[in-house]
Amino acid sequence: MEKTKKILTMSENRKDLILCEDFFPQVGGAHHWLYEVYKRWSEPVLLFANDFSNCLDLEKRQAEFDNQNHGAITLVRKNLKMGDISLFDYNCIKKMYYINGFIKKAMKNKQIILHCLRAFPEGISGMICKSLNRQSTKLVTYAHGEEILIAKSSRQLFLYTKYVYKHSDLVISNSKMTQKMVLEICPEANVVVVHPGVNFHEFQIDASKVNAQKKKWNIKQKTIILTTIARMEERKNHALVLRAISEIIQTKKIPFLYIIASQGPEEKKLKKLAWDLGIETHVKFTGYLSNQERILTYAISDIHVMPSIKIGPMIEGFGIVFLEAAAAGIPSIAGKIGGQAEAVLDNKTGIVIDGTSLEKLKNAICRLALDQQLRKTMGKEGKTWAKENDWDIIVHKIETHVKSL
Numbered sequence: 001m002e003k004t005k006k007i008l009t010m011s012e013n014r015k016d017l018i019l020c021e022d023f024f025p026q027v028g029g030a031h032h033w034l035y036e037v038y039k040r041w042s043e044p045v046l047l048f049a050n051d052f053s054n055c056l057d058l059e060k061r062q063a064e065f066d067n068q069n070h071g072a073i074t075l076v077r078k079n080l081k082m083g084d085i086s087l088f089d090y091n092c093i094k095k096m097y098y099i100n101g102f103i104k105k106a107m108k109n110k111q112i113i114l115h116c117l118r119a120f121p122e123g124i125s126g127m128i129c130k131s132l133n134r135q136s137t138k139l140v141t142y143a144h145g146e147e148i149l150i151a152k153s154s155r156q157l158f159l160y161t162k163y164v165y166k167h168s169d170l171v172i173s174n175s176k177m178t179q180k181m182v183l184e185i186c187p188e189a190n191v192v193v194v195h196p197g198v199n200f201h202e203f204q205i206d207a208s209k210v211n212a213q214k215k216k217w218n219i220k221q222k223t224i225i226l227t228t229i230a231r232m233e234e235r236k237n238h239a240l241v242l243r244a245i246s247e248i249i250q251t252k253k254i255p256f257l258y259i260i261a262s263q264g265p266e267e268k269k270l271k272k273l274a275w276d277l278g279i280e281t282h283v284k285f286t287g288y289l290s291n292q293e294r295i296l297t298y299a300i301s302d303i304h305v306m307p308s309i310k311i312g313p314m315i316e317g318f319g320i321v322f323l324e325a326a327a328a329g330i331p332s333i334a335g336k337i338g339g340q341a342e343a344v345l346d347n348k349t350g351i352v353i354d355g356t357s358l359e360k361l362k363n364a365i366c367r368l369a370l371d372q373q374l375r376k377t378m379g380k381e382g383k384t385w386a387k388e389n390d391w392d393i394i395v396h397k398i399e400t401h402v403k404s405l
Contacts, residue, residue, distance in 0.1 A: 016045045017103060018073075018115045019122040021080045023049030025061035028231070029320045030144045033174065033196040034117055039071030040395045046106055048099075051077035078102065082121040086156065099125045100132055113138045113402060116164075118147045120157060123164035130167060138405050141165065143173040143191070145317025145338055148181045153313055158185070165189040169405050172398060174318040175339030192401050195342065196320045197394035200386050203327035205299040213296045217284065223255045224369045227301040229294055229321050232264025235311040237335065237355050239266075239273055244361045246277040254369050261286045261297050298328035302375060303368050307335040307355035319343040322350070323389055326382030331375055333364045349382040 018038060023031055038045045047070075052058040066075060080099065086092050103114070114129060114137055116122035123141045130137040141164055151161040165171055165186035173179040173193050182191045219225065226245070230236045238260055245256050260270065260283065267285070274283045289297065298304070304325035308316040315338035322343035325332045334340040335355030346352040351367070353360040368375055 015110055016041065016043060016113050016115065017106065018045060018047040018117075019080075019099070019126060020047060020049050020117040021082070021122055023047070023117075024065045025052065025058050029196065029318065030117060030142065032320055034115075034142065035070075035073075036197065036199070036391050037395050037398055038115070039073050040391060041072040042399060043072065044074065045072050047073050047075050048078055048080065048102070048106075049075060050080040053077070076106075085121050085124065085160070087160075096125050096128050100129045103129050104133065111136050111138075113140060113405065115140045115142075115402075117142055118144060119151065119161040119164040120147065123168070124160050127164050127167050138169045139167060140170045140172065140402060140405075141168040143171055143178050143182050145174065145178040145181060146314050148178070148185065149313035149315060151185070162186045165191070170401060172401065175342045177339045177342070178317050194394060194397050194401070195389055196318055196323065197389045197391040198320065198323040198327045198386050200327045200383075200390045203295055203298060203324060203329075203386075205296065205328075209296065210299050213300050217300075219257060219300070220255070223257050224303070225257050225259060225301045226303045226305050226365065227259040227261060227297055228304070228306050229261045229289075229297060229324070230306055231262050232260065232266040232270060233311075233314075234266055235308055235314045235316070236266075237307050237309050238270050240307065240355070240358060240361055241305055242270065242273050242277060242279065242283065243358060244365055245282065246279050247358075248362055248366060248369075249279060249282065252366060252370075254366075256282050256369075258283045259286060259297060259301065260284070261289050261294065263288050294324075295328075298325055298330065301325075301328070301330050303333065303365065304328075304330050304350075305333040305361075305365065307333055307353055307361055308337060308340060309335055309355040310337050316340050323386055325350075327386035329379035329383050331368055331378035331382060333361070333368070345381070345385060349378055349385050 020034055052062045082095055114126045116126040119141055126139050130139045151157040162185050165182055171182055171189050171191040173182055173191055174196055176193055179191050179193050182189050228238055245258050248254055249256060274280045318339040322332045322334060326349050332344045332350035334344040334350060334352050336352050341352050344350040344352055351364045353364050
């Protein structure tokens with residue numbers, strides 16, 4: 001308690017505050033984007049995130065993360081979980097006023113810019129905070145894509161999302177596709193496009209470390225390594241990759257190893273599928289990886305593959321992993337749904353396909369697996385593309401937009 005009071009006192013001179021409910025150690029592309037931007041912010045930032053210390057499988061990872069150096073960010077954990085989002089629900093209204101209360105306490109009478117991870121739940125709290133403190137608050141809301149499709153499935157969420165975008169002083173979308181979706185809901189929204197970025201230099205790994213990692217995982221020479229670094233969810237399309245590899249191994253006899261580097265709800269199903277297809281020896285499930293382990297996984301790989309598809313309202317709004325693969329110098333195979341085609345430059349930094357087509361996926365994998373020179377050429381193009389989207393450049397773009405408010 002004393003620590004929290006001290007942090008709040010320290011924040012008196014801050015003008016930037018972030019609301020992010022399900023923050024690290026629950027990691028998604030949206031959280032990663034927010035974190036990488038604001039830890040590089042030119043001024044101190046106070047970030048309010050949910051507290052997972054009572055969650056057995058996340059408590060240790062939260063403690064490890066919170067003890068790291070977060071650059072410009074001062075991290076404060078609060079009970080931010082909203083439950084059902086409804087302005088007709090007493091508990092929801094109570095939680096929003098609670099959030100507004102600690103925002104006011106943290107910022108006192110300062111002029112603030114409130115940055116929200118997405119339109120809901122954070123943006124709704126942000127909109128209420130702005131309405132109660134209109135003269136002193138500017139609202140910036142991020143848009144990622146899939147939350148907009150979820151909003152369209154509910155009249156109440158649709159209206160909340162529309163009002164959040166309408167009352168936001170700035171909406172930052174991760175792709176042109178997402179920008180279009182925002183404007184379909186709220187034509188008057190002030191929305192700009194800034195792609196997520198990548199720490200280019202972090203992905204430049206010595207050959208000795210690459211060889212050591214291959215030896216650690218007992219990977220034989222001449223093995224073509226395909227990798228998907230993404231939470232095991234249906235829309236990430238791991239299952240189609242497994243089927244494609246199975247058929248290619250039978251017909252082309254290419255020595256594949258497919259690395260699935262993640263955790264997620266589809267894990268048991270995917271392990272069973274690999275077994276049923278008879279390719280379990282060609283698939284490695286790594287489980288949770290640290291950031292350094294993720295970087296090494298890219299480094300040892302030949303091809304990054306994530307042909308994401310639309311499942312219900314869920315899509316790939318952009319795909320930071322494609323930029324990470326590009327920074328590592330390996331080509332990607334991406335789906336054409338959502339913003340993936342903005343993250344992967346077709347036939348330059350990788351191949352964009354119809355992610356529902358097994359034949360097109362097989363053709364793309366074979367094309368890259370059998371042509372080492374093509375992989376090198378696309379890898380070189382990828383590094384150029386990644387440099388253009390280094391986080392320092394992305395932060396400058398976002399700060400320029402925010403400071404113009």
